[in-house]
Amino acid sequence: MTSGSSKLLPFTKMHATGSDAIVLNCLKKIPQNPQHLARKLCHRNTGIGGNQLLLLLKSKNCDFGVKVYNADGSEAQVCGNALRCIARYVREEKLTPKKELLLETGAGPRQVKISSKLIEVDMDEPRMKGKEIPVNLSGRIVNRPLKIDTKDFRITCLSLGTPHCVVFQEAIDTFPVTRFGPLFENHSVFPQRVNISFVNVIGKKEIHTRVWERGVGETAGCSSAASAALVASVLNGFADRSVTVHMPGGKIEVDWNAKDNHIILRGPAEKIFTGEFLLP
Known part of the structure; x- marks a missing residue:
């Protein structure tokens, strides 16, 4: 009633x-x-x-x-x-x-x-020029330096309709995502804020990702971020174009097609x- x-x-x-x-x-x-x-x-x-x-x-x-x-x-x-x-x-x-x-x-x-x-x-094609993402940097943003607080990071950025930043980190299970996530999200280099993925490459076909999602916080899984993690891993020479992305909430299969440049993901x-x- x-x-x-x-x-x-x-x-x-x-x-x-x-x-x-x-x-x-x-x-x-x-x-x-x-x-x-x-x-x-x-x-x-x-x-x-x-x-x-x-x-x-x-x-x-x-x-x-x-x-x-x-x-x-x-x-x-x-x-x-x-x-x-x-x-x-x-x-x-x-x-x-x-x-x-x-x-x-x-x-x-x-x-x-x-x-x-x-x-x-x-997920369509990734956009990788700074102004298309958008990022306040010119050209492709691959393995670029960025200081957050007092720590130096290397970032790779792209857009899949929403802006993404990928950082490669070892031991991401213990990495302080809740500390650095909001600092990345609200950094002045990202005019529309950003989704940030902390990625550990396990092998050419397997990566592990933790995600701080723009407007949400740390999430158990993010398909767009998984796609961004694959693209960044390929651009940096760490992985093949077809990978399994492991996240706290489960796994997603992601392929980056070399012919049409589209990203295809599969998950529950x-x-x-x-x-x-x-x-x-």
């Missing part, structure tokens, strides 16, 4: 390699002020709790549209985890019979393929629970 001024908001809680998201079916109505709603719903103590709020939308040119809002209310133009969650959601809710979908994002359309266990996402997405949230 609700009061006359309150209403119940149906939602589905999902996760992709441990990174949780709240999905709202907005095919009929789009909520007002989604930035504020994201901050409210994603709050771990007073809301549902999640890294992101995902809005499923109608699209004129694609099968569906997707809007992604981080826990702090900022909008992400595209997110591999979000696309996998949405793809799994529309199939389980029987909103489409298709196993191949075209999803409209803020960074352009993205193709997804749905199987019983994994979702495959075409699962429903956790459904419910209704009481809005004032």
